[in-house]
Amino acid sequence: MNQQGDNAPILDVKALHIRYGAFEAVKDVSFDVYGGEIFGLLGPNGAGKTSTLSAIEGLLKPVSGQITVAGFNTREKPLHARANMGVQLQATSFQPELTIGEIIRLFASIYGVELGEDTIREKLAAINLEDAAGKKIAQLSGGQQQRVSLLISTIHHPQLVLLDEPTTGLDPQSRRQLWERIEYFRNNGHAVLLTTHSMEEAEAVCDRIAIIDHGRIIAIDTPAALIEKHLHDPEVLKVVRKGKVTLEDVFIGLTGTAVRS
Numbered sequence: 543m544n545q546q547g548d549n550a551p552i553l554d555v556k557a558l559h560i561r562y563g564a565f566e567a568v569k570d571v572s573f574d575v576y577g578g579e580i581f582g583l584l585g586p587n588g589a590g591k592t593s594t595l596s597a598i599e600g601l602l603k604p605v606s607g608q609i610t611v612a613g614f615n616t617r618e619k620p621l622h623a624r625a626n627m628g629v630q631l632q633a634t635s636f637q638p639e640l641t642i643g644e645i646i647r648l649f650a651s652i653y654g655v656e657l658g659e660d661t662i663r664e665k666l667a668a669i670n671l672e673d674a675a676g677k678k679i680a681q682l683s684g685g686q687q688q689r690v691s692l693l694i695s696t697i698h699h700p701q702l703v704l705l706d707e708p709t710t711g712l713d714p715q716s717r718r719q720l721w722e723r724i725e726y727f728r729n730n731g732h733a734v735l736l737t738t739h740s741m742e743e744a745e746a747v748c749d750r751i752a753i754i755d756h757g758r759i760i761a762i763d764t765p766a767a768l769i770e771k772h773l774h775d776p777e778v779l780k781v782v783r784k785g786k787v788t789l790e791d792v793f794i795g796l797t798g799t800a801v802r803s
Protein backbone atom coordinates (compact mmCIF):
# COMPACT_ATOMS: atom_id res chain seq x y z
CA MET A 543 0.00 0.00 0.00
CA ASN A 544 2.99 2.30 0.40
CA GLN A 545 3.19 4.77 -2.45
CA GLN A 546 6.68 5.95 -1.70
CA GLY A 547 10.28 4.96 -2.10
CA ASP A 548 12.14 3.10 0.63
CA ASN A 549 13.79 6.21 2.06
CA ALA A 550 10.60 8.21 2.46
CA PRO A 551 9.19 8.77 5.95
CA ILE A 552 6.09 6.76 6.87
CA LEU A 553 4.61 9.80 8.60
CA ASP A 554 5.25 13.27 7.22
CA VAL A 555 3.70 16.27 8.99
CA LYS A 556 4.30 19.63 7.30
CA ALA A 557 3.46 23.12 8.58
CA LEU A 558 0.46 21.96 10.62
CA HIS A 559 -1.82 24.61 12.10
CA ILE A 560 -4.80 23.67 14.30
CA ARG A 561 -7.30 26.14 15.69
CA TYR A 562 -10.18 25.82 18.14
CA GLY A 563 -12.22 28.91 17.37
CA ALA A 564 -9.83 31.85 17.65
CA PHE A 565 -7.29 29.86 19.70
CA GLU A 566 -4.36 28.46 17.77
CA ALA A 567 -3.40 25.21 19.54
CA VAL A 568 -0.82 23.95 17.01
CA LYS A 569 1.44 26.37 15.17
CA ASP A 570 3.53 25.43 12.17
CA VAL A 571 4.39 21.94 13.40
CA SER A 572 6.56 19.84 11.07
CA PHE A 573 8.23 16.51 11.72
CA ASP A 574 8.59 13.09 10.15
CA VAL A 575 8.82 9.54 11.40
CA TYR A 576 10.62 6.77 9.53
CA GLY A 577 10.10 3.03 9.51
CA GLY A 578 12.17 1.40 12.24
CA GLU A 579 11.91 4.50 14.40
CA ILE A 580 10.15 5.34 17.68
CA PHE A 581 9.44 9.06 17.74
CA GLY A 582 8.28 10.76 20.95
CA LEU A 583 6.17 13.90 21.11
CA LEU A 584 6.85 15.54 24.46
CA GLY A 585 5.33 18.66 25.92
CA PRO A 586 3.68 20.13 29.01
CA ASN A 587 -0.10 19.85 29.50
CA GLY A 588 -1.94 21.69 26.75
CA ALA A 589 1.11 21.88 24.47
CA GLY A 590 -0.76 20.45 21.46
CA LYS A 591 0.28 16.79 21.42
CA THR A 592 -3.20 15.21 21.37
CA SER A 593 -4.41 17.78 18.84
CA THR A 594 -1.52 16.83 16.55
CA LEU A 595 -2.33 13.12 16.91
CA SER A 596 -6.02 13.80 16.26
CA ALA A 597 -5.18 15.59 13.02
CA ILE A 598 -2.97 12.67 11.93
CA GLU A 599 -5.84 10.27 12.71
CA GLY A 600 -8.16 12.46 10.63
CA LEU A 601 -10.40 13.24 13.62
CA LEU A 602 -9.96 16.97 13.32
CA LYS A 603 -9.41 19.21 10.36
CA PRO A 604 -6.34 21.43 10.52
CA VAL A 605 -6.54 25.04 9.35
CA SER A 606 -3.57 24.37 7.11
CA GLY A 607 -0.66 22.01 6.64
CA GLN A 608 -0.18 18.63 5.08
CA ILE A 609 -0.01 15.16 6.60
CA THR A 610 0.93 12.03 4.69
CA VAL A 611 0.86 8.48 6.05
CA ALA A 612 2.63 5.83 3.98
CA GLY A 613 2.52 8.33 1.11
CA PHE A 614 -1.22 8.99 1.38
CA ASN A 615 -2.38 12.51 2.07
CA THR A 616 -4.77 12.26 5.04
CA ARG A 617 -7.14 14.84 3.54
CA GLU A 618 -7.16 13.53 -0.03
CA LYS A 619 -6.96 9.80 0.71
CA PRO A 620 -8.28 9.45 4.28
CA LEU A 621 -9.25 5.78 3.98
CA HIS A 622 -5.89 4.76 2.54
CA ALA A 623 -4.06 6.76 5.19
CA ARG A 624 -6.25 5.29 7.92
CA ALA A 625 -5.68 1.73 6.65
CA ASN A 626 -1.96 2.26 7.19
CA MET A 627 -2.20 3.43 10.78
CA GLY A 628 -2.95 1.70 14.06
CA VAL A 629 -4.32 3.83 16.87
CA GLN A 630 -4.26 2.51 20.40
CA LEU A 631 -7.70 2.70 22.00
CA GLN A 632 -8.52 3.04 25.68
CA ALA A 633 -9.60 -0.27 27.25
CA THR A 634 -12.94 1.40 28.06
CA SER A 635 -13.65 1.59 24.29
CA PHE A 636 -13.91 -2.21 24.10
CA GLN A 637 -17.22 -4.05 24.43
CA PRO A 638 -17.34 -5.17 28.10
CA GLU A 639 -19.68 -8.12 27.43
CA LEU A 640 -17.36 -9.77 24.87
CA THR A 641 -14.38 -11.99 25.61
CA ILE A 642 -10.89 -10.86 24.60
CA GLY A 643 -10.90 -13.49 21.83
CA GLU A 644 -14.20 -12.14 20.50
CA ILE A 645 -13.01 -8.53 20.64
CA ILE A 646 -9.83 -9.43 18.74
CA ARG A 647 -11.87 -11.28 16.11
CA LEU A 648 -14.29 -8.36 15.83
CA PHE A 649 -11.53 -5.79 15.22
CA ALA A 650 -9.71 -8.15 12.86
CA SER A 651 -12.88 -8.50 10.77
CA ILE A 652 -13.29 -4.71 10.63
CA TYR A 653 -9.82 -4.58 9.06
CA GLY A 654 -10.54 -7.57 6.81
CA VAL A 655 -8.01 -9.79 8.63
CA GLU A 656 -8.92 -13.48 9.03
CA LEU A 657 -7.82 -14.92 12.37
CA GLY A 658 -8.32 -18.50 13.54
CA GLU A 659 -8.43 -19.62 17.18
CA ASP A 660 -4.81 -20.79 17.05
CA THR A 661 -3.54 -17.49 15.66
CA ILE A 662 -5.39 -15.54 18.33
CA ARG A 663 -3.88 -17.77 21.01
CA GLU A 664 -0.41 -17.30 19.49
CA LYS A 665 -0.84 -13.54 19.40
CA LEU A 666 -1.97 -13.51 23.02
CA ALA A 667 0.95 -15.76 24.00
CA ALA A 668 3.33 -13.25 22.39
CA ILE A 669 2.13 -10.66 24.90
CA ASN A 670 2.25 -13.10 27.84
CA LEU A 671 -1.53 -13.54 27.94
CA GLU A 672 -1.91 -17.09 26.72
CA ASP A 673 -4.94 -17.74 28.93
CA ALA A 674 -6.80 -14.51 28.24
CA ALA A 675 -8.89 -15.43 25.17
CA GLY A 676 -11.94 -16.40 27.26
CA LYS A 677 -11.70 -13.52 29.74
CA LYS A 678 -13.50 -10.18 29.68
CA ILE A 679 -11.45 -6.98 29.40
CA ALA A 680 -12.40 -5.91 32.97
CA GLN A 681 -10.78 -9.09 34.32
CA LEU A 682 -7.34 -7.93 33.13
CA SER A 683 -4.94 -5.60 34.94
CA GLY A 684 -4.21 -2.15 33.50
CA GLY A 685 -0.92 -3.36 31.99
CA GLN A 686 -2.58 -6.42 30.44
CA GLN A 687 -5.37 -4.23 29.01
CA GLN A 688 -2.79 -1.94 27.43
CA ARG A 689 -1.03 -4.90 25.81
CA VAL A 690 -4.33 -6.22 24.43
CA SER A 691 -5.17 -2.74 23.19
CA LEU A 692 -1.82 -2.50 21.38
CA LEU A 693 -2.36 -5.97 19.89
CA ILE A 694 -5.77 -4.90 18.56
CA SER A 695 -4.58 -1.59 17.17
CA THR A 696 -1.86 -3.37 15.19
CA ILE A 697 -3.90 -6.39 14.07
CA HIS A 698 -3.74 -5.17 10.43
CA HIS A 699 0.06 -4.62 10.54
CA PRO A 700 -0.13 -0.85 10.03
CA GLN A 701 3.01 0.94 8.92
CA LEU A 702 2.38 3.69 11.48
CA VAL A 703 1.49 3.03 15.13
CA LEU A 704 0.09 5.98 17.14
CA LEU A 705 0.18 5.79 20.93
CA ASP A 706 -1.14 8.56 23.18
CA GLU A 707 0.50 8.22 26.62
CA PRO A 708 0.55 4.41 26.36
CA THR A 709 2.13 3.66 29.73
CA THR A 710 0.47 6.21 32.02
CA GLY A 711 -0.51 4.57 35.30
CA LEU A 712 1.35 1.32 34.71
CA ASP A 713 3.75 -0.22 37.23
CA PRO A 714 7.43 -0.61 36.21
CA GLN A 715 6.99 -4.27 35.19
CA SER A 716 3.97 -3.60 32.99
CA ARG A 717 5.66 -0.54 31.55
CA ARG A 718 8.72 -2.60 30.58
CA GLN A 719 6.54 -5.24 28.91
CA LEU A 720 4.76 -2.56 26.89
CA TRP A 721 8.09 -0.95 25.94
CA GLU A 722 9.22 -4.32 24.64
CA ARG A 723 6.11 -4.59 22.49
CA ILE A 724 6.63 -1.06 21.16
CA GLU A 725 10.26 -1.90 20.38
CA TYR A 726 9.10 -5.08 18.65
CA PHE A 727 7.17 -2.94 16.15
CA ARG A 728 10.11 -0.60 15.65
CA ASN A 729 12.43 -3.57 15.12
CA ASN A 730 10.04 -4.93 12.49
CA GLY A 731 10.19 -1.75 10.43
CA HIS A 732 7.05 0.01 11.67
CA ALA A 733 7.09 3.71 12.50
CA VAL A 734 5.90 4.48 16.03
CA LEU A 735 4.73 7.91 17.20
CA LEU A 736 4.01 8.20 20.91
CA THR A 737 3.26 10.96 23.36
CA THR A 738 4.54 10.78 26.91
CA HIS A 739 5.08 12.89 30.00
CA SER A 740 7.78 10.50 31.16
CA MET A 741 11.27 11.69 30.32
CA GLU A 742 12.54 8.32 31.52
CA GLU A 743 10.34 6.65 28.93
CA ALA A 744 11.46 9.05 26.22
CA GLU A 745 15.12 8.33 27.00
CA ALA A 746 14.54 4.58 27.28
CA VAL A 747 12.59 3.92 24.08
CA CYS A 748 12.52 6.92 21.75
CA ASP A 749 15.03 7.16 18.93
CA ARG A 750 14.11 10.80 18.35
CA ILE A 751 11.91 13.24 20.18
CA ALA A 752 10.26 16.57 19.51
CA ILE A 753 9.55 18.95 22.38
CA ILE A 754 6.40 20.93 21.74
CA ASP A 755 5.41 23.94 23.81
CA HIS A 756 2.49 26.34 23.35
CA GLY A 757 1.75 24.60 20.05
CA ARG A 758 5.25 24.99 18.57
CA ILE A 759 8.10 22.51 18.22
CA ILE A 760 11.04 24.02 20.07
CA ALA A 761 13.53 21.15 19.79
CA ILE A 762 13.84 17.98 17.75
CA ASP A 763 16.65 15.43 17.97
CA THR A 764 17.78 12.21 19.61
CA PRO A 765 17.52 12.29 23.43
CA ALA A 766 21.32 11.99 23.73
CA ALA A 767 21.96 14.82 21.25
CA LEU A 768 19.46 17.09 23.03
CA ILE A 769 21.19 16.54 26.35
CA GLU A 770 24.61 17.08 24.77
CA LYS A 771 23.48 20.29 23.07
CA HIS A 772 22.17 21.79 26.31
CA LEU A 773 24.90 20.66 28.74
CA HIS A 774 26.01 24.28 29.25
CA ASP A 775 22.68 26.03 28.68
CA PRO A 776 22.21 28.39 31.67
CA GLU A 777 18.41 27.78 31.69
CA VAL A 778 19.07 24.03 31.94
CA LEU A 779 21.85 24.34 34.52
CA LYS A 780 19.48 26.38 36.72
CA VAL A 781 17.13 23.37 37.05
CA VAL A 782 19.59 20.45 37.24
CA ARG A 783 18.77 18.40 40.32
CA LYS A 784 21.41 15.69 40.61
CA GLY A 785 24.57 17.28 39.20
CA LYS A 786 24.26 15.49 35.85
CA VAL A 787 22.06 16.97 33.09
CA THR A 788 19.10 14.69 32.28
CA LEU A 789 16.48 14.87 29.54
CA GLU A 790 14.03 16.14 32.15
CA ASP A 791 16.40 19.00 33.01
CA VAL A 792 16.61 19.91 29.32
CA PHE A 793 12.81 19.68 29.01
CA ILE A 794 12.21 21.94 32.05
CA GLY A 795 15.00 24.29 30.98
CA LEU A 796 13.41 24.72 27.56
CA THR A 797 9.73 24.81 28.58
CA GLY A 798 10.07 26.61 31.93
CA THR A 799 9.04 25.69 35.47
CA ALA A 800 5.55 27.21 35.40
CA VAL A 801 2.74 24.67 35.83
CA ARG A 802 0.32 24.64 32.88
CA SER A 803 -3.39 24.66 33.39
Ligand SMILES: Nc1ncnc2c1ncn2[C@@H]1O[C@H](COP(=O)(O)OP(=O)(O)OP(=O)(O)O)[C@@H](O)[C@H]1O
Nearest residue numbers: 562563565567585586587588589590591592593594
Ligand atom coordinates in the same frame (compact mmCIF):
# COMPACT_ATOMS: atom_id res chain seq x y z
N1 LIG B 1 -11.95 20.73 21.66
C1 LIG B 1 -11.26 21.77 22.09
N2 LIG B 1 -11.79 23.00 22.15
C2 LIG B 1 -11.08 24.05 22.57
N3 LIG B 1 -9.78 24.00 22.96
C3 LIG B 1 -9.20 22.80 22.93
C4 LIG B 1 -9.91 21.61 22.50
N4 LIG B 1 -9.06 20.56 22.57
C5 LIG B 1 -7.89 21.06 23.04
N5 LIG B 1 -7.97 22.38 23.25
C6 LIG B 1 -6.90 23.28 23.73
O1 LIG B 1 -5.82 23.16 22.83
C7 LIG B 1 -4.59 23.15 23.52
C8 LIG B 1 -3.83 21.87 23.18
O2 LIG B 1 -4.51 20.77 23.74
P1 LIG B 1 -3.99 19.27 23.57
O3 LIG B 1 -5.01 18.38 24.19
O4 LIG B 1 -3.63 19.05 22.16
O5 LIG B 1 -2.67 19.32 24.46
P2 LIG B 1 -1.77 18.12 24.98
O6 LIG B 1 -0.36 18.51 24.69
O7 LIG B 1 -2.24 16.82 24.44
O8 LIG B 1 -2.04 18.21 26.54
P3 LIG B 1 -2.04 17.06 27.71
O9 LIG B 1 -0.62 16.73 27.97
O10 LIG B 1 -2.66 17.81 28.85
O11 LIG B 1 -2.86 15.91 27.20
C9 LIG B 1 -4.92 23.30 25.00
O12 LIG B 1 -4.81 24.67 25.34
C10 LIG B 1 -6.35 22.83 25.07
O13 LIG B 1 -7.03 23.49 26.14
